[in-house]
Amino acid sequence: MTESWKIDTLMPKAKAFYQDIEQQLGIRIYHDLPIRRYFINEADPIRARRRIKNPRYANYFKPILEKEAEPIGIIDEFGSIPIRQGSWVNVPCLIEHLKNFFKSQDSLVEETFDAKQLEPEGSHWNYRDIRAKNIVFCQGSHTHNNPFFKDLPIIPIKGDVLDISLKDIQLPSGLYYKKRWLHSLEKEDQRLLYRLGASYDVGNSDAEPSSSAKEELIETLKAMLGSDLQFTIQAHRSGIRPTTKDAKPLLIQHPVHSSLFAINGLGSKGSAMAPYLSELFMDQIKKQSPE
Ligand SMILES: Cc1cc2nc3c(=O)[nH]c(=O)nc-3n(C[C@H](O)[C@H](O)[C@H](O)COP(=O)(O)OP(=O)(O)OC[C@H]3O[C@@H](n4cnc5c(N)ncnc54)[C@H](O)[C@@H]3O)c2cc1C
Numbered sequence: 001m002t003e004s005w006k007i008d009t010l011m012p013k014a015k016a017f018y019q020d021i022e023q024q025l026g027i028r029i030y031h032d033l034p035i036r037r038y039f040i041n042e043a044d045p046i047r048a049r050r051r052i053k054n055p056r057y058a059n060y061f062k063p064i065l066e067k068e069a070e071p072i073g074i075i076d077e078f079g080s081i082p083i084r085q086g087s088w089v090n091v092p093c094l095i096e097h098l099k100n101f102f103k104s105q106d107s108l109v110e111e112t113f114d115a116k117q118l119e120p121e122g123s124h125w126n127y128r129d130i131r132a133k134n135i136v137f138c139q140g141s142h143t144h145n146n147p148f149f150k151d152l153p154i155i156p157i158k159g160d161v162l163d164i165s166l167k168d169i170q171l172p173s174g175l176y177y178k179k180r181w182l183h184s185l186e187k188e189d190q191r192l193l194y195r196l197g198a199s200y201d202v203g204n205s206d207a208e209p210s211s212s213a214k215e216e217l218i219e220t221l222k223a224m225l226g227s228d229l230q231f232t233i234q235a236h237r238s239g240i241r242p243t244t245k246d247a248k249p250l251l252i253q254h255p256v257h258s259s260l261f262a263i264n265g266l267g268s269k270g271s272a273m274a275p276y277l278s279e280l281f282m283d284q285i286k287k288q289s290p291e
Helices: 008-023 044-054 093-105 140-145 209-226 269-287
Strands: 030-032 034-039 079-082 087-089 119-121 124-127 130-132 136-139 155-166 174-178 180-184 193-195 231-243 252-255 260-264
Touching: 008 030, 008 087, 008 093, 008 269, 044 079, 140 231, 140 260, 155 209, 174 209, 180 209, 193 209, 209 231, 252 269, 260 269
Parallel strands: 034 174, 136 260
Antiparallel strands: 030 087, 034 079, 119 124, 124 130, 155 193, 155 231, 174 180, 180 193, 252 260
């Protein structure tokens, strides 16, 4: 349990940002999420007891639960700790609605952007019939295909996720972490009950779901809920976390072309970081080149 980078700034900003979008688009994407972290060895609760004494963590932890206290079906050998202020964002739903919105405004072209076709013209860039003063690339691990930002020090970390249904077990909605997380989704989404993830494959940028990651996740699930668990896998997906060596994001201005920028390196925390970082970055860009 370590405090995430700038969490006290990022979380309120993210909440306000997603709730604003909810209001503007009339959708529901931001959900409060009870989180409970299960200790996995005898040292974990000792460390947690020390840590929760630190006032910096006071807003984030509830009192430690002893082994097998408040049972819900997860094997509990060492106790657990509930974490406050959890939330999750339904990103696929957000992206689908944002796409529809920007298409309705005639502001979205859905195709692969070929940065080699950018042509400078005075203080602007031309891309086919589009003119732009500044360009911000948000390409994740695909940045290595961009001639302007191909050398960003992005380390791809592949993660696989399983959508599953469980037979005979109904966990309360929430996120349970024991080596990996198991997200029991709210019952309003009846099509899918649980999401399990994510594997962590450093250096792998191949986006195909991998069978070894699937096996590893299934082992973790059985360690959580019992080896005779009955379950069905409904989907297996994978994605790439665009990460940096020190886990800090990159807000970059091109060293030669001062109107080209990139935001990258959001790692495992893109949903949490993007609202704060994009506003910060846009403010700086606007200050540098006012309309
Ligand atoms: C398994 C897993 C679990 C995660 N869990 C969490 C979590 O719990 N919380 C959290 O905050 N974050 C989480 N993340 C991380 C989060 O998804 C990333 O931080 C985020 O996706 C990074 O966003 P990005 O837009 O910078 O890059 P990406 O998500 O990689 O998006 C870049 C997009 O640009 C597109 N693109 C690239 N080049 C071009 C081009 N030339 N033309 C057109 N399109 C292009 C790509 O197709 C892609 O859609 C998780 C990621 C994974 C893989």
